[in-house]
Amino acid sequence: MADTPKTPSTPQNLRRPKELPLDSDAEDELPPLELPSANGLLNFDSDDFSNLTPAQIYEMNQKLLNDSVPTRPLIDILAPMSTLLSEYENGSPSFLKQIDWLIKQGFDRVRRTRGDGDCFYRSLGFAYVESLINSQDREFAVASSLSMLSSTKDTLDKAGIERLVYEDFYDEFTFLIESITRPDPQGLVLNSDRLLSAFQSPETSNAIVIYLRFLTSAQIRLNREDFEGFVVHPDTKDPMDLDSFCANVVQAMGKEADNVEIEALCRALQLNVDVAYLNGVREDGVDFITFRNDSNSQAPPLILLYRPGHYDILAKHST
Amino acid sequence: MDARLRRVNKEIADCKNDKTSQIKIELIDESPFHLKGSFPGPEGTPYEGGYFEVDIVIPESYPFQPVKMKFITKVYHPNVSSASGAICLDILKDAWSPVLTLKSTLISLQSLLCSPEPNDPQDAEVAKHYMTSKSSFDDTAVYWTQVYAGGPGPKDKKGKGSGKERDEVAIAGLEKAHVDRFEQWDSKEIDALRRLNYRGPNIAQISDDRVVEELLK
Numbered sequence: 200m201a202d203t204p205k206t207p208s209t210p211q212n213l214r215r216p217k218e219l220p221l222d223s224d225a226e227d228e229l230p231p232l233e234l235p236s237a238n239g240l241l242n243f244d245s246d247d248f249s250n251l252t253p254a255q256i257y258e259m260n261q262k263l264l265n266d267s268v269p270t271r272p273l274i275d276i277l278a279p280m281s282t283l284l285s286e287y288e289n290g291s292p293s294f295l296k297q298i299d300w301l302i303k304q305g306f307d308r309v310r311r312t313r314g315d316g317d318c319f320y321r322s323l324g325f326a327y328v329e330s331l332i333n334s335q336d337r338e339f340a341v342a343s344s345l346s347m348l349s350s351t352k353d354t355l356d357k358a359g360i361e362r363l364v365y366e367d368f369y370d371e372f373t374f375l376i377e378s379i380t381r382p383d384p385q386g387l388v389l390n391s392d393r394l395l396s397a398f399q400s401p402e403t404s405n406a407i408v409i410y411l412r413f414l415t416s417a418q419i420r421l422n423r424e425d426f427e428g429f430v431v432h433p434d435t436k437d438p439m440d441l442d443s444f445c446a447n448v449v450q451a452m453g454k455e456a457d458n459v460e461i462e463a464l465c466r467a468l469q470l471n472v473d474v475a476y477l478n479g480v481r482e483d484g485v486d487f488i489t490f491r492n493d494s495n496s497q498a499p500p501l502i503l504l505y506r507p508g509h510y511d512i513l514a515k516h517s518t
Numbered sequence: 519m520d521a522r523l524r525r526v527n528k529e530i531a532d533c534k535n536d537k538t539s540q541i542k543i544e545l546i547d548e549s550p551f552h553l554k555g556s557f558p559g560p561e562g563t564p565y566e567g568g569y570f571e572v573d574i575v576i577p578e579s580y581p582f583q584p585v586k587m588k589f590i591t592k593v594y595h596p597n598v599s600s601a602s603g604a605i606c607l608d609i610l611k612d613a614w615s616p617v618l619t620l621k622s623t624l625i626s627l628q629s630l631l632c633s634p635e636p637n638d639p640q641d642a643e644v645a646k647h648y649m650t651s652k653s654s655f656d657d658t659a660v661y662w663t664q665v666y667a668g669g670p671g672p673k674d675k676k677g678k679g680s681g682k683e684r685d686e687v688a689i690a691g692l693e694k695a696h697v698d699r700f701e702q703w704d705s706k707e708i709d710a711l712r713r714l715n716y717r718g719p720n721i722a723q724i725s726d727d728r729v730v731e732e733l734l735k
Contacts, residue, residue, distance in 0.1 A: 363528055364581070364617050367521055402521055405582050409616050416617075447608075450615035452582055 273315075274325055274398045277308045277514055293479040300484050301475065301504075301513070309504060310512040316453035319503070319510040320408040320415075323464065323472070324372075325398050326501040326512050329391060332379055341380045348373055351414050351467060358417030365413050371406035409452065411464060416449040418463040429459050455508065458488070465490040471500035475513055478506065522580050526550050526620075533621045541624045543574070551576040554590070555624045559667065560632045564659030565593070568667025572627060573603070574620060584614030585623060594655075594662040594691070596636040596645035605630070606640035643712065647691050651718030658691035665689065692716060707733065 280302050287294040301307075310325070312318040334340035348369070355365050375397055378389040387393070398404045419426045423441055430444045431437060433455055439448075448454045465472050472490040480486075489500065504513040527550065533543045542556045553574040559565025571590040577583045587610060589603035597606045607630055609618060618626075639645030648655045663669030686705060687697050690712045697707060710732040714724055 360617055361619070363532055364619060367525060368616075371521075401579070401582075406521070409582070412615075413617065446615065446617075447613045450617050451613060452616070453612075 271311065271313045272399045273313050273401065273404050274321055274395065275311045276395065277310050280307050280309055283309060291479045293482045294477065296482040297477050297479065297485050301477070305515045306475070306502070306504075306513050307516050308514040310514060312509075312511055314509050316455050317405075317408045319456035319461065320411045320464075321398065321404060322503050322510045322512045323461075323470075323501065324404075324407045324411055325394070326503065327468065327470065328376060328379075328389075328394055330499075330501060331376060332389060332391060332394065338380055341376055344376055345373060347469060348376070354417045354421065354467065355413055358420050360413050360417060365410065368406040368410035368413070371403055372410050375403065375407070405452070412450055412452075414467045415456075415460050415464045416445040418467040419449065419459065420445055422463075422466075426459055426463065431457075433457065456510075462490055465492045469493055471496065471498050473500040473502045474505050474510075475502065476505050522576065522578070523550060525581055526576055529620050532619070536621070539621065539625075541621050541628075543620055543624075546573075551580075553620070555587070555620065557624055557628050559663060559669065560628055563632055564656045565595075565631045565663050565667070566669070568663035568669035570627075570631075570667055572624060581616035581618075584610050585620060586610070587623065587627065592662060592666040593631070594644060594659040595631060596634045596639045596641060596648045597630055598644075599641050600644055601641075604640055606635075606638060643715070644691075646715050647717055650715060650720055654691060654693070654717055658688060661685065661688040696721065710735075 280298060283298050284295060287298070310322075312321050312325075331337070331340045331344055352362075352365075352369065356362070375389065375394075378393075380388060382388050389397075398407075419430075419441065427441050428438075430439050430441050432439045432444075433448055449456075449460060461472065461474065464470075469492050470490070471493045474488045474490075476486045476488065478486075491500075502513045502515075504511045530543055530550070530553075533539065533541060540557050544554050544556075546552050546554050553576070555572040555574050557570060557572075559568040559570060568591070570593065573588050573590050575586040577586060588605055589598055592600065592603070594600060598604070605627065607626065609615075609623060609626055634648060636645040636648045644655075647658070657672065660669065660672050664671035686708055687694050690708045692708065692711050696716055697711060710729065714720075714729065714732055716724055716729070
């Protein structure tokens with residue numbers, strides 16, 4: 200099925216490179232938990248987990264997850280690439296060499312996102328709106344973006360996603376994009392700094408994340424033949440039914456994305472995206488996986504940095 | 519208006535305007551974030567004819583976080599706590615998505631009544647009953663539907679449908695003849711037999727001594 204000639208449009212990069220480690224969110228690993236004291240913190244009297252109902256255990260997990268990532272903002276200011284070096288000081292030297300390689304190629308800054316499972320969508324959403332702000336003809340870029348986004352509503356309608364559940368997220372997303380060229384009551388338009396604070400506020404940031412998730416899900420379900428056969432369970436890597444994949448992995452908050460989702464979303468938004476794989480599998484460079492869905496294949500891509508289980512935004516020093 | 523309130527108002531209005539749906543959503547008090555949902559038990563199940571109410575709490579970060587739901591009406595079902603009404607259903611936990619609404623979630627609860635998942639139970643005892651003796655489980659579920667959800671009661675069985683007095687033996691999913699063997703009629707015996715899963719083929723496995731031992735605990 201995977202290589203039948205019927206699916207010529209399916210790019211090879213839908214397959215995850217075999218050598219990639221499959222663990223997740225290396226950067227935001229939870230500190231080891233001392234369970235009894237954690238219990239006290241969470242107002243559970245019992246120190247015996249077998250007494251807890253599944254609902255209680257779920258609540259407790261959620262609370263621990265929420266408490267474990269309070270320090271990193273949803274998305275951060277641009278930081279020099281060298282800040283990543285310190286994280287790998289005691290680790291594999293090939294990571295250090297790959298970071299050096301990226302810096303030499305001019306990728307000297309990174310914009311980090313919280314490792315909450317939504318990092319791909321949040322990174323892509325931010326990089327996308329920022330590319331509109333930085334485009335040479337802003338008026339044109341914003342107008343084309345709004346017209347393209349308006350047509351995504353039809354995609355969602357066709358996929359059976361109710362208007363009631365997506366319209367607020369759509370409005371939030373397009374309002375942000377409109378404000379690139381339309382001054383607010385204080386006479387200010389959206390710049391990179393204001394974009395950052397918008398993406399750091401959970402309401403706006405999560406609305407955009409979920410709109411992108413809905414759009415990804417709709418794109419996959421409306422083009423089943425392109426994606427079926429590539430869809431695997433994120434934990435077990437076993438093949439998975441496409442509809443449950445969309446319902447449980449793509450449409451749910453906090454579930455990580457892989458190449459299927461990236462390809463689908465880049466098609467839906469007609470984007471060129473490069474993903475740099477910082478994975479320590481080689482020392483003499485970094486592999487870039489490229490997604491080309493802009494009608495202009497030469498249009499500069501958005502560039503994301505992938506480390507096993509996590510996406511951030513990679514930036515070249517502005518020239 | 520905040521995003522959560524805007525969304526909940528739309529959902530309530532949408533449910534009101536939908537004349538074909540069997541799902542109802544009502545306010546419990548002044549708060550739009552504490553609601554009561556209700557729906558009829560699905561046809562062809564032991565819950566048929568009953569009317570089931572669900573307590574709904576909308577968390578602060580709704581719709582990014584799942585809505586909290588539990589049954590107000592007592593339900594005899596492997597995935598619903600017979601004591602608290604707590605529900606074991608993936609979409610109320612980690613499979614939640616903002617694509618779901620109060621209405622679609624209540625519809626999922628209604629379907630849960632059609633298709634129990636005894637391997638992922640909320641109430642282990644009820645699940646055990648379901649697995650060991652499906653017909654006796656059904657009798658109890660029908661009885662609970664009658665007593666708690668206004669259901670019609672057992673079909674084709676004369677003299678039983680009055681529903682005036684609660685039959686504690688039936689509520690526990692036991693059979694009267696089995697309980698009678700242990701003479702004294704009070705809830706202690708019923709509890710002990712229920713704990714031992716004194717039902718169906720299990721009865722042959724449980725000696726009278728074992729029952730007495732359980733009673734003396």
